[in-house]
Each structure stands twice: as structure tokens, then as C-alpha cells.
Amino acid sequence: MWTTWVRERAVSSLPPEKLLPDRQPSYVSSWIYVFGVATTAALVVVVASGLILGLGGPTWWHTTSLGRFLNGIHLWGVELFFFAMVVHLWGKFFMGAWRGGRGRTWATGAISFLVAIGAAFTGYLSQQNFDSQWIASEGKDGLNSVGIGAFFNVANFGQMYTFHVILLPLAVTALVVWHVLLVRRHGVVPPYPAKVAAAAEPATPSEEATQ
Numbered sequence: 001m002w003t004t005w006v007r008e009r010a011v012s013s014l015p016p017e018k019l020l021p022d023r024q025p026s027y028v029s030s031w032i033y034v035f036g037v038a039t040t041a042a043l044v045v046v047v048a049s050g051l052i053l054g055l056g057g058p059t060w061w062h063t064t065s066l067g068r069f070l071n072g073i074h075l076w077g078v079e080l081f082f083f084a085m086v087v088h089l090w091g092k093f094f095m096g097a098w099r100g101g102r103g104r105t106w107a108t109g110a111i112s113f114l115v116a117i118g119a120a121f122t123g124y125l126s127q128q129n130f131d132s133q134w135i136a137s138e139g140k141d142g143l144n145s146v147g148i149g150a151f152f153n154v155a156n157f158g159q160m161y162t163f164h165v166i167l168l169p170l171a172v173t174a175l176v177v178w179h180v181l182l183v184r185r186h187g188v189v190p191p192y193p194a195k196v197a198a199a200a201e202p203a204t205p206s207e208e209a210t211q
Contacts, residue, residue, distance in 0.1 A: 046074060
């Protein structure tokens, strides 16, 4: 049956012992490896707070104390998300995270960053305040100049809101899940081997005689 085929392929591609490992290499204790987990944790906060804000609507998050509080949580969650993601991205770049057959792992992480920029931009456009109006008026001409203003109308709140709360969050979440699964499958990239200085060669008998 097709369900058997799907199960067998899933187990062979993502063995349970790799999805939920009991141990990690010693080098994972370095701080640079923490920022990947911090990025994922911040994404959970952003998505959870965004879902609540989407249910309440602009009037609720601008006029009620709880709405303003969650709006602040959402904003600072995004700030933390991008801070941790940028540190994680640069850290893995200098570590050569694509080594050892991890090219797709690196690609999904980099694409996640680019899509997240679009999600943040549409978030600014969805605030329904003066900031969002100013950003829309300034961004409109820039998008028109590159020929995509007809497809990405920043002055259309409904379109930007749909991008921000449905399309782009789904894309970012799917890419992050794929990225994490690839990390589990291929393992965490190790640091570059340490450069060890070559040991001094022993002196020959003729050299010892001249000393």
C-alpha cells in the first residue's frame, strides 16, 4: 500500500535515532551553536503572538492594554528572531556549514532568512498606523521601479495582511522545519580542523657534529 511506502521512505530518510538523538558531539557546547535554537524559539513566540493578534485585529491591538502588550511581544520576538538568525547565519558561513553533504541544509537556512525579510516587511505594512502608511508610500515607488508593483501592492492592506499572516509565515515555518530535519539527518556541522604546527625534524649526525 502507498501508506507503507511512505512510512518506509520516511523511516529510511529520517531514522528516529537521528530525529531525537540522546547525545551530541562535544563541540556543540560552543555558544555559536546556541543561536540556531534561539532562532527557532523566537519563531515560535512570533507565530504564537501573531496568531492572537490576527484574531483580535488592528483595533484590538491598538486600543486595548492586552492587545498592545501582545503587539510588543510580537515586535520584540521579531527583533530577537532576526538578531539570532543573523548571528547563526554568519556563524555557519564562517564555519562552512555546507561541508559534508550539507548543501541543502545551508540553502534552506539562507532561503529562510530571505523569506523572513519579506514577512517582516509586510508586518510593518500591516500595522495600520502612520508608520505603515509612511513605509508603504516610500516602498511603493521602489517596487514600481523594479517592475513588481503590480504584483506586490504595498498600499493594499488586504494583500499585505494576507502575505503577512498566511503565505509568508507558512513558507518560513516550512523552510525552518525542513532545515531542522536536514540538520537532524546529516548532523551538526563540525568546526574546521585545528591547524597544528609541524614538529621540528631531528638534527642529522652531521649537523650535530658541527654544533
